[in-house]
Amino acid sequence: MSSIDALALAQALIRRPSVTPKDAGALDVLEAVLKQLGFTTHRLPFGDIDNLYARLGDAAPHFCFAGHTDVVPVGEGWKTDPFAAEVKDGLLYGRGAADMKSAIAAFVAAAARIGTPKGSISLLITGDEEGAAVNGTVKLLEWLKARSEKIDHCVVGEPTSVGHAGDTLKIGRRGSINFKVVVSGVQGHVGYPQKAKNPIPVLAELVTQLAAHKLDKGNDHFDPSTLAFTTLDVGNDATNVIPGEARAAFNIRFNDKHTPESLINWVNDRVTQIAPRSGCTTQITSKTSGVAFLTAPGKFTQLVSDTVAGITGQAPFFSTSGGTSDARFIKNICPVVELGLAGGTMHKADECVPVAEIAALTDIYAALLAAYFAKPPI
Numbered sequence: 001m002s003s004i005d006a007l008a009l010a011q012a013l014i015r016r017p018s019v020t021p022k023d024a025g026a027l028d029v030l031e032a033v034l035k036q037l038g039f040t041t042h043r044l045p046f047g048d049i050d051n052l053y054a055r056l057g058d059a060a061p062h063f064c065f066a067g068h069t070d071v072v073p074v075g076e077g078w079k080t081d082p083f084a085a086e087v088k089d090g091l092l093y094g095r096g097a098a099d100m101k102s103a104i105a106a107f108v109a110a111a112a113r114i115g116t117p118k119g120s121i122s123l124l125i126t127g128d129e130e131g132a133a134v135n136g137t138v139k140l141l142e143w144l145k146a147r148s149e150k151i152d153h154c155v156v157g158e159p160t161s162v163g164h165a166g167d168t169l170k171i172g173r174r175g176s177i178n179f180k181v182v183v184s185g186v187q188g189h190v191g192y193p194q195k196a197k198n199p200i201p202v203l204a205e206l207v208t209q210l211a212a213h214k215l216d217k218g219n220d221h222f223d224p225s226t227l228a229f230t231t232l233d234v235g236n237d238a239t240n241v242i243p244g245e246a247r248a249a250f251n252i253r254f255n256d257k258h259t260p261e262s263l264i265n266w267v268n269d270r271v272t273q274i275a276p277r278s279g280c281t282t283q284i285t286s287k288t289s290g291v292a293f294l295t296a297p298g299k300f301t302q303l304v305s306d307t308v309a310g311i312t313g314q315a316p317f318f319s320t321s322g323g324t325s326d327a328r329f330i331k332n333i334c335p336v337v338e339l340g341l342a343g344g345t346m347h348k349a350d351e352c353v354p355v356a357e358i359a360a361l362t363d364i365y366a367a368l369l370a371a372y373f374a375k376p377p378i
């Protein structure tokens with residue numbers, strides 16, 4: 001059994017400036033360590049994105065750890081070198097320290113502790129999570145399917161905890177959909193409104209109706225869905241002209257009571273009730289960035305929860321809040337939860353994590369693997 005120093009591996013990963021879509025050698029570092037541990041590795045470049053799939057063992061049950069080595073751009077205001085991976089006062093600094101190179105390192109160290117599993121352990125690592133997420137997890141999952149490789153359970157190592165590693169377990173996420181509305185009327189002189197068709201009152205009524213509507217009351221696992229307008233534009237500086245067009249945009253964060261289709265139908269329905277009376281026409285476009293999903297609490301979530309409690313003394317809080325992650329794709333093939341470090345500094349200047357938290361997360365992942373293979377939740 002080899003031993004891997006999670007901190008040293010996290011530092012080596014942070015020192016590769018893998019800002020999406022660049023890999024900058026980060027996957028080479030990871031692949032080399034996994035090969036040394038006996039994993040069979042596959043580099044899977046799609047488009048301009050490099051990805052890595054590594055598996056140890058070929059039997060069931062198959063436990064997969066999913067994550068990403070790409071990081072968001074540095075931005076401004078750092079007091080430390082974002083790619084030096086310095087440790088100061090017990091904190092590891094660097095872009096990717098929290099999101100999520102340290103979690104990958106913790107998982108590799110945990111897998112090294114377990115040695116040969118009674119089943120399989122794999123890592124599904126993309127370089128495209130912070131970007132378009134087109135040439136990463138989605139394509140990797142298609143590749144796995146084509147090879148008839150079946151994953152039984154998956155943990156995504158995103159920094160979803162709040163204060164300490166393992167205090168929160170993401171068991172689902174809300175979906176997100178963006179809408180744009182354009183109301184077209186007929187431009188005209190303010191003195192002769194009867195000769196124009198003013199789109200502004202139509203759009204105002206639509207905004208009022210949509211914004212006032214309660215989409216749902218939430219349920220046991222999800223907060224109520226929300227709708228928020230992000231802009232309302234006419235762009236008309238003239239005081240004597242009724243404009244010909246008015247635009248608005250809004251976002252809906254939705255729980256598992258809705259689908260993109262049901263929301264699109266609802267919006268279209270509202271619009272068709274309002275617009276025709278005015279003589280104006282409307283155009284609605286939408287873009288879905290994620291559907292809502294839930295890994296219903298059961299054997300797997302219980303195993304993860306009990307394991308975390310055994311290490312930290314506290315069962316994690318089950319949450320479905322926050323933005324989207326690649327778990328939205330993985331949920332289509334197996335139960336998936338997100339368990340990682342606290343994410344307070346992710347995407348910020350001076351991103352950092354306590355070194356002690358990396359050690360704690362390594363202990364959690366190692367205990368989880370041990371418990372999983374001792375009594376698979378199948």
Ligand SMILES: [Zn+2]
Pocket residue numbers: 068099100129158159
């Ligand atoms: Zn991330």
